[in-house]
Structures are given as C-alpha cells and as structure tokens.
Amino acid sequence: MKAKLGAAVWGAGWVSGEHIKAYKNNPHCEVVAIGSRKAESARAKADEAGIECAIYTDYDELLADKRVDIVSICTPNDRHAIETIKAAEAGKHILIEKPVALNLEDLARMRDVVRRAGVKTVVSFVLRWNPLFECIKGLQKTIALGQIFYAEVDYWHPLGRWYKGFDWVTTKKAGGSMLLAAGCHAVDAIRYFMESEIVEVSAYTTNAGECEYPGTIVAALKFENGRIGKVSATWDVRSPYTFSIELLGENGTLRDNRLYSKALLPGQTKFLEIPTILPDSGDVTHHPFQPEIDHLVDCILTNTESHVNLEDAVKTHEVCIAADMSAEEGHPVRLPLIS
Incomplete structure (x- = not known):
C-alpha cells in the first residue's frame, strides 16, 4: 500500500x-x-x-x-x-x-x-463518536443500566433562512423529509443504544414552519427483542438545539448525562451527573x-x-421512510422494507 x-x-x-x-x-x-x-x-x-x-x-x-x-x-x-x-x-x-x-x-x-x-x-x-454516546456504550458494558426496555431520543433543531442550505433542505426533492434530512440522527442513536432492530413504526406529523414536508414528526417504535421506544424530530421548534436521550433499563435510568443506578451505586439517592460533552449543538464544528x-x-x-x-445505515434509513409512510397512510408499517 x-x-x-x-x-x-x-x-x-x-x-x-x-x-x-x-x-x-x-x-x-x-x-x-x-x-x-x-x-x-x-x-x-x-x-x-x-x-x-x-x-x-x-x-x-x-x-x-x-x-x-x-x-x-x-x-x-x-x-x-x-x-x-x-x-x-x-x-x-x-x-x-x-x-x-x-x-x-x-x-x-x-x-x-x-x-x-x-x-x-x-x-x-x-454522533456515534460524541463523548456522551461513548459514555453510554461504556455503561452498557457494566451492570449500570441492564437491558434497555424503553428509550426516547429527540432531535430538535430550530431552522431558519439564516442557514445557507435552507432553500434546498426544506424541499421534498432535496431534503426528503424531517427524519431523512436530519432526524435520522435520532433514529440511528436509538438503534445504537437499543442493540436490536426496529420491526414496526407508527408515526404522526404536523407542520409549523416553512418546509414543503411536515417539519415535525413523532414515531413510536417496536423492537425485535420486544422492547419499545420513541423518536421525535423537528425544524419548527422555537428553542436552542436539543438532542435528548432517555434510556430506561432493568438496572437503572439515564437521562442525557445523568445516571441513576442502585445496581451500580447501592447508596445512590439522586441522579449522578457524568462530566462529558453532550450532543447539544447543531454546529458542525462541534461534531466529532x-x-x-x-x-x-x-x-x-x-x-x-x-x-x-452503508449496510448498517440502510436500516436507519428504512425506519425513517417507514415512519414517513406510516404518518402519510395512517397505519403502522412493518420492517424491513428492503429484502
């Protein structure tokens, strides 16, 4: 070489x-x-x-x-x-x-x-290389959380005409949808943490902005291992950028960088804050x-x-497309969509 x-x-x-x-x-x-x-x-x-x-x-x-x-x-x-x-x-x-x-x-x-x-x-x-993500994957190798039975990941990114790509990312042709354009980060994260594939999606959308497609979506997810979760994504939010993670495990709970686990810390009485870097900015210079x-x-x-x-990422994209289908057609969509 x-x-x-x-x-x-x-x-x-x-x-x-x-x-x-x-x-x-x-x-x-x-x-x-x-x-x-x-x-x-x-x-x-x-x-x-x-x-x-x-x-x-x-x-x-x-x-x-x-x-x-x-x-x-x-x-x-x-x-x-x-x-x-x-x-x-x-x-x-x-x-x-x-x-x-x-x-x-x-x-x-x-x-x-x-x-x-x-x-x-x-x-x-x-974001798989974000320090909080790395902390979570490390915790999953310990007794701190145990098997995750419920998870929520939210991607809330205020978007306006100040963004240079606004004119194309908000179109169906080039942006696609809220989940495909950006909320796919949340879908990828929940797959990564749940360590099980999504087999069914039910989703709803609304629009409170200038996108050609609905700028806000929420999706309920059923996993192959019987566990459940939820993702939401929006351009329409009037708040600072937010990427929130909630993981409920059989041994403990994680809310962003705050851990509660009596399995790991028997005398714990309140959430413990983990000093790390959160995925709390949409600025690409903040991304690893x-x-x-x-x-x-x-x-x-x-x-x-x-x-x-790409093989793994196809599964995340399938979930995004299934959620869009569910919201548009008004019924749950089963996965996988590609053989």
Whole structure:
C-alpha cells in the first residue's frame, strides 16, 4: 500500500470543511482533491485549510484521478445515492454524509453496488463518536443500566433562512423529509443504544414552519427483542438545539448525562451527573469528525467493516421512510422494507 491514502472531498458546503480538516490531520492521509460544481467554492475550501490540491468541477474526472483512494460525499441529499454508486464502481472507499438516499430504490441499489465493489464505507452518523454516546456504550458494558426496555431520543433543531442550505433542505426533492434530512440522527442513536432492530413504526406529523414536508414528526417504535421506544424530530421548534436521550433499563435510568443506578451505586439517592460533552449543538464544528474519519481510515488499513457502514445505515434509513409512510397512510408499517 502506498505511503498515504489520497482523500477527495466532493461538495464545498458547510460540512466539507470539517472533512477536509480531519483528513489533513490524519497521519495516514493527504487531501489530493476538492471538488464542487463551482471551482471558486472548492478553491476557497482549499485555501481555508491551507492546502494545495487538485480542484475539480466534474465528479467523473475527480473519480478518474488515480491518486484518490477515498471520497467524502458532502453534496445536497438528493445527489448522495448516484454519487455513492459512481464512487463504488470506481473502486473508491466512501464517507457518505447523511441521508445517503431519499427512497427505497436508491437505498437498495447503493447497498448492492457497494457489496459488489467490496469498498469500505462509513455513513456520517457522526454522533456515534460524541463523548456522551461513548459514555453510554461504556455503561452498557457494566451492570449500570441492564437491558434497555424503553428509550426516547429527540432531535430538535430550530431552522431558519439564516442557514445557507435552507432553500434546498426544506424541499421534498432535496431534503426528503424531517427524519431523512436530519432526524435520522435520532433514529440511528436509538438503534445504537437499543442493540436490536426496529420491526414496526407508527408515526404522526404536523407542520409549523416553512418546509414543503411536515417539519415535525413523532414515531413510536417496536423492537425485535420486544422492547419499545420513541423518536421525535423537528425544524419548527422555537428553542436552542436539543438532542435528548432517555434510556430506561432493568438496572437503572439515564437521562442525557445523568445516571441513576442502585445496581451500580447501592447508596445512590439522586441522579449522578457524568462530566462529558453532550450532543447539544447543531454546529458542525462541534461534531466529532476527526474520530469518525480516523475510524474510516483504520477500517481501510486493517480491512475491517465499520459499525456504521452503508449496510448498517440502510436500516436507519428504512425506519425513517417507514415512519414517513406510516404518518402519510395512517397505519403502522412493518420492517424491513428492503429484502
């Protein structure tokens, strides 16, 4: 294998700068290309990061660059599927921003192409590397919580025209839906913590904002192991960004970073606050992209599959689509939707 893996970032929006920075800081990588439909946007990202690299305005030309081993896809949501398929067919490893696709057909096709190509993928459910998430997974290896029998995860993100992507993320064509556009973080989190797959969804929506699709959704979830949960997501909220986590276990309870567990602490009389970093900001500079990209690079170098590869992420997206179907059709939807 060559001395360093060549990374290319396709898309020059807000999140791409964090990908570029993380690749630059990884000792096994170098950024060899940045691409965007506008050359000046890509060049501005290179200048911002202080790097010299190739600038592309044509995605096919970027994929043809033999120095490129990894592609980060940071474009609007409705372009992720075809760009992932092209990258896999070109033999590139891929970091895909969420959502990876907006419909079941694209999900299935992406999954099948990536399987055939044998490339490594990570889907950017970046909160899996948030310190609170890491604390929770650590607690789950102890007696503190026991098996989780009920969970709630809420993604409440106020959105306004101050956001540069407002005009596309609020459309059905490019944004998809509230869960697909952003609330998928909550769905991924509840799957991650429950350690069981979702088999049935019942959902309801309403709209109190400017989205083409309902900007608020709540979904009740039934898991394969018989446990239950709830996720909610909204752009419409008038409050600071909130990502709340409630886990009720047979041995204890977690409310964000507050733990109550007499199984672990027999003399405990009130919730104990765990000093950590909460997922309490929608600002991408607050998100742990460095460990995410370090993880992708490690998967490539060690030929191992990620816990959040495309195969896993398809299941999160299926739940989002099932919830949208349930809300629109007025009945529970069973999973899986893709064979």
